[in-house]
Amino acid sequence: MKCTEFLSELTNYLDGALDDRTKSELEDHLAWCHNCYVVCDTTRKTIEIYRNSELYELPDDLRGRLQSAIMTKCAAHKQKKPGPQKT
Amino acid sequence: MSAIQPNVQPPVSEELELVRRAKRGDDAAFEELVRRYDRNVFRIAQHITQNREDAEDVVQDAFLKAYGNLAQFQEQSKFYTWLVRIAVNEALMRLRRRRPERMVSLDEDVKTEDDSLPREVADWSPNPEQMYNQAELRDILTRTIQGLPPGFRTVFVLRDVEGLSTEETAEALNLSIPAVKSRLLRARLQLRDRLSRYFQKRVSGDGNK
Numbered sequence: 636m637k638c639t640e641f642l643s644e645l646t647n648y649l650d651g652a653l654d655d656r657t658k659s660e661l662e663d664h665l666a667w668c669h670n671c672y673v674v675c676d677t678t679r680k681t682i683e684i685y686r687n688s689e690l691y692e693l694p695d696d697l698r699g700r701l702q703s704a705i706m707t708k709c710a711a712h713k714q715k716k717p718g719p720q721k722t
Numbered sequence: 723m724s725a726i727q728p729n730v731q732p733p734v735s736e737e738l739e740l741v742r743r744a745k746r747g748d749d750a751a752f753e754e755l756v757r758r759y760d761r762n763v764f765r766i767a768q769h770i771t772q773n774r775e776d777a778e779d780v781v782q783d784a785f786l787k788a789y790g791n792l793a794q795f796q797e798q799s800k801f802y803t804w805l806v807r808i809a810v811n812e813a814l815m816r817l818r819r820r821r822p823e824r825m826v827s828l829d830e831d832v833k834t835e836d837d838s839l840p841r842e843v844a845d846w847s848p849n850p851e852q853m854y855n856q857a858e859l860r861d862i863l864t865r866t867i868q869g870l871p872p873g874f875r876t877v878f879v880l881r882d883v884e885g886l887s888t889e890e891t892a893e894a895l896n897l898s899i900p901a902v903k904s905r906l907l908r909a910r911l912q913l914r915d916r917l918s919r920y921f922q923k924r925v926s927g928d929g930n931k
Contacts, residue, residue, distance in 0.1 A: 646907040650888070670843040674914070677846050677921075681914045682882045684851060688863050691768040691777070693761045701764075701778060705756055705785045709749060712790055 636664040641671045649679055741801045745792050752792075756785050759802055762884055763809045769879040770813035772868055773820065780816060784809035799893055803886065806894040810876060817872065850921035866916045874909035881906050 641664050647653050648661050665672050693701075737758075743751035760781055767780035787808050788795075795804055847853055854862065867875060880891045881902070892902045 642911070643907075646903055646910065649910075652888075673843050673845045674911075677918065678910050678914045680846060680850065680921075681910060681917055684917075685863065685867070685878075685883055685913070686885075688860070688883075690860060690864055690867075691765045693764040697778070698760060701760060701781050702753070702756055705760075705782055706749065706753055708782065708786050709752065709789045712786065713747075713749075716790075 636660055638664075638668060638671055641665075641668070642674070645675060645678065648675070649682070737801055738797060741792070741795065741797070744789075745795075752789060755788075755801065755805075759805055760785070762802075763805065766806060766809055766876075766879055766884060767813045769867065769883070770810065770872060770876055771817050771820070773816075776813070776816045776820065780809055780812045783812050787812070800890070803890045803894050806880065806884075806886070806890075807896070810880075810894060814872070844918050844922040846918065846921040847923050850917075853921065862917070862920050866913060869916060870909055870912060874905050874912065877902055877905040878909035878913065882910070 641661060644653065644657065644661055648658065653661070665675060737755075740751045740755050740758075744755060763784055764777055764781050767784075768774060768777035771777055771780065784805065788805050791808075795801065851859060867878070870878065876895065877891060877897075880886045880894060881888065886894065888899055888902050888906075891897075891906075892899045895902070897905075
């Protein structure tokens with residue numbers, strides 16, 4: 636397996652979406668190719684860091700304001716056009 | 723190495739029950755759906771628009787649009803996937819409005835497969851998050867993801883941050899599954915490459931390396 640072939644399967648590998656045979660071919664490659672091992676390991680860390688990052692969390696006060704604004708607009712919409720849910 | 727599992731989502735049946743009640747005019751049920759997903763919609767919107775005011779507007783408009791079009795929701799997909807699709811479209815619209823000089827599309831920046839090959843492979847420190855304080859880390863992560871083209875950024879956020887499946891991401895973005903996979907691979911590799919600047923192992927006495 637070449638490094639380019641490894642990389643093309645990297646996403647499927649990290650997502651656990653490979654059949655056993657392809658997975659074991661990839662792991663054979665990882666065992667001797669240090670560069671691909673590093674790319675695989677640091678790509679996994681990249682995903683985990685972003686998943687745990689809590690970027691752009693909605694602050695409670697803003698959240699409350701948005702929720703009331705949404706429900707007020709929904710009520711106004713219903714008044715204008717009663718029964719939005721009727722087909 | 724073990725596979726990365728997507729975030730756990732609530733059972734569909736309970737969600738569907740809320741949707742059906744909301745369709746019958748039960749606003750409390752719709753409000754529950756708002757409470758369930760407003761944080762996710764806000765994150766997605768802010769990642770796409772990169773602007774907090776726009777993200778606030780997207781949250782309101784997306785839920786209002788969902789409310790007004792609830793009858794059109796066919797219940798063949800999850801309500802959340804349908805809502806994300808509405809929110810992504812609203813967010814892209816606002817991004818285009820703010821940057822009329824640049825074409826903003828999910829189809830841009832699709833180059834040949836070779837462009838994603840990492841050029842330089844430097845290993846990272848064992849605990850990269852601990853190399854910086856919380857504010858510095860947030861700044862690094864924000865700037866790095868903001869540097870990705872919108873089409874890549876959106877796929878990465880839906881798939882890896884919000885935990886949608888490949889199929890749900892394809893549905894929400896109206897892309898094919900191979901297109902989602904290809905963008906996701908390149909988004910992940912580009913982010914990895916850019917983060918390496920900050921997280922690579924440092925040898926003492928040699929500044930950056």
